[in-house]
Amino acid sequence: MAIARELIQVAAHVCKAHVAKFQKRNNRELLTPAEYGTPHPNPSNSYGETYGAHREFLEFSVDQHAELKEECERQGIEYSTSAWDLTSAREIASLNPGLIKIRSATNQHYELQRYLCENYGGEIHVSTGMTDHAEIEKLVGFYAEMGRSKDLVFYACTSGYPVPFEDLVLLEINRLQEEFGDRVKYIGFSEHHLGIAADVAALAVGRTGQHRYGQGTFGYVERHFTLDRIWKGTDHAASLEPDGPRRLCRDIRHVDQSLTYKSDEILPIEQVQRDKLKWSQDKHGDQVVRLAS
Numbered sequence: 001m002a003i004a005r006e007l008i009q010v011a012a013h014v015c016k017a018h019v020a021k022f023q024k025r026n027n028r029e030l031l032t033p034a035e036y037g038t039p040h041p042n043p044s045n046s047y048g049e050t051y052g053a054h055r056e057f058l059e060f061s062v063d064q065h066a067e068l069k070e071e072c073e074r075q076g077i078e079y080s081t082s083a084w085d086l087t088s089a090r091e092i093a094s095l096n097p098g099l100i101k102i103r104s105a106t107n108q109h110y111e112l113q114r115y116l117c118e119n120y121g122g123e124i125h126v127s128t129g130m131t132d133h134a135e136i137e138k139l140v141g142f143y144a145e146m147g148r149s150k151d152l153v154f155y156a157c158t159s160g161y162p163v164p165f166e167d168l169v170l171l172e173i174n175r176l177q178e179e180f181g182d183r184v185k186y187i188g189f190s191e192h193h194l195g196i197a198a199d200v201a202a203l204a205v206g207r208t209g210q211h212r213y214g215q216g217t218f219g220y221v222e223r224h225f226t227l228d229r230i231w232k233g234t235d236h237a238a239s240l241e242p243d244g245p246r247r248l249c250r251d252i253r254h255v256d257q258s259l260t261y262k263s264d265e266i267l268p269i270e271q272v273q274r275d276k277l278k279w280s281q282d283k284h285g286d287q288v289v290r291l292a293s
Helices: 002-014 033-037 051-058 062-075 086-093 110-119 133-145 172-180 197-213 243-258 268-277
Strands: 019-024 078-083 099-102 123-127 152-156 186-190 218-222
Touching (some): 002 019, 002 062, 019 062, 033 051, 062 086, 078 086, 086 110, 133 152, 133 172, 152 172, 152 218, 172 186, 172 197, 186 197, 197 243
Parallel strands (some): 019 078, 078 099, 099 123, 152 186, 186 218
């Protein structure tokens, strides 16, 4: 909990992110008895004698999540969680955060998503990694039938840890905007790759798509971060350390300000330089400049 609180504080004040998102799992529901009782495949990363014990050691209770939500509120950042199973969805919905995330692996779990549609009023964010076009179409149709498609946020995502740049396929953002942008609330980008350049590019692709299609507002970039990439555990190496999301949030804001058309043919900042530097017939008359031979 102390590390979680520090992550919230760093996300809010160092990185200046908008949302701090955690994860919630019911390990008995997610794992088969055999999976629960089997040793961790990488013993050096394990916090228990079995994989189930390892996962239980790392898991926060719903009361602890309530404390994390309160900490987020104190630090001025929005709290959220990815719900990995139906029990976790029930527990997190009871806290009424502004958004709940559905991971790529669970986006065909309709019982879980039906529960949220019927019992939770906030945004529902869904990643589309390892999901084919027909499954995505079915998913959007489901939310439309439930009357919740305008609360749906769709993330372009490739499921891999880490994902090489050639597999980031940023133009999938545009495909989602073109096909579903008029049916969902926002399109976003969620990946596990190295560096932050692709995230800034994703913003540019998303904003350009908005103008091209007139729909599909680009609303979110999601990245995992840690306080130390060499900590024990498999996810840290595919995450950003605090200076990464700090620079990412800074660059996203700056680049977003730049993605506009000119408001005037000559901008006010240009007019000052035009008056000083621009050659014109009126200013220079019939002067002729000759180069010495």
